[in-house]
Amino acid sequence: MAIINQATKELQVKIVYYGPGKGGKTTNLEQVHSNVQGVSEKGKLVSLATSSDRTLFFDFLPIEAMAIKGFKTKFQLYTVPGQVIYNTTRQLVLRGVDGIVFVADSQYDKMAENVESFQNLQDNLKSLKINFAEIPYVLQYNKRDLPNAAPVEYMEFLLNNREIQVPSFPSCASRCEGVFEALNMITRLLLNKYINESSRKAS
């Protein structure tokens, strides 16, 4: 849950990058860390990866930016380990999540893993008593540059076929394409949510 400090005019939100193993979650954070500009403060990217580049626990990147109404917004970006066996870790990282970027792997042979991971996300949120319908999230279809990438229409059918269609972005995280588009949209969705909630409370 976002922490709003009216005294210091700070809004702190937690964004988790979720998705199947080797899908590009860590690459997203590395690109944000390397390329983000115009923020007032950027923390160190804490990454706990094995020699084969598999995230063991999570990556963590704090960044600050001025938002609206004078609120300084602190974003904490996390990834989860994608491998199936690390579900307890994923649940732990999801605690207190405000928004999610689901990073799907566009390769045909990864479709079943995408679906499994997306279902796992919903199951884990449920176990944390978080209503999936109330959590802002965006979809990122990564690795669009690979020759065996499935059509975006099929990925939409697979992952974005609900009554409410969320924003989705084709991406090639290794080239920083689609990375900031997804991050920008999830932050806008979060700000939109908190502004609406504050207006409701005020009235």
Add this chain to the structure above:
Amino acid sequence: MISIPLASLENGMKTGRVVIAWGEILGWLNPPASVPSVQGEVELELPLNVIAPLFIAKRRAAAAQTKVTVGEHIPDLFAGVAKPAPAPAPVVPPPAPAPVPARAPELSALGRLFGQPTKLEWSPQEIARQITALPGVTGSLLATTDGLLVAGQISPPLTGETLAAFAPQVFSRISTYADEIKLGTVRAVTLTTDSGPCAMFGAGQVFIAVVGKPGQTLPEATLLRVAAELTNLKS
């Protein structure tokens, strides 16, 4: 010729894996197979790269979806903040190399504390490992400010996740009390327990928690310096 009923594919397409019994596939042949196959129950996975484009092309339009919208008054915080690709540097002839004065290797303050002064890059695991190797220390970990374990090793019956979860809470509460008492900024919290000492240090974006042997003291001065160096780390 084979005609695959869309309805038979729908469930598999939703899971990203289309598996159908050979007997069922035989039933879709046109003209139909004259003799039933003894292998009819064998399951075959259909190639998604062939099936998916056909399925999407033939599928009837999905029910109308409502798209998530964001008010226009919500600003873009990260749009266009990526660095533009660097322009190609103009080709200039390289200047004649100037004599380079001998330079002392850059030293790392953290490295000096751990006896490896020329090592500049330290991963969280390496830091935790070095702390655990200090005299009197049996285990240590690094945790984020919201209590998630970053790296470290703690021996049973303690668990790293639990200690990581509580260390920032303990530190924060003690800091509040110390502030009320006007003791000043808390640098470390040390608990002396039956199972040994346990100390917690705030270090910027992370917390360090250290446990030691029963009846022994922790190398607090060194640990405070490690915490100070971690606090100063910024990228």
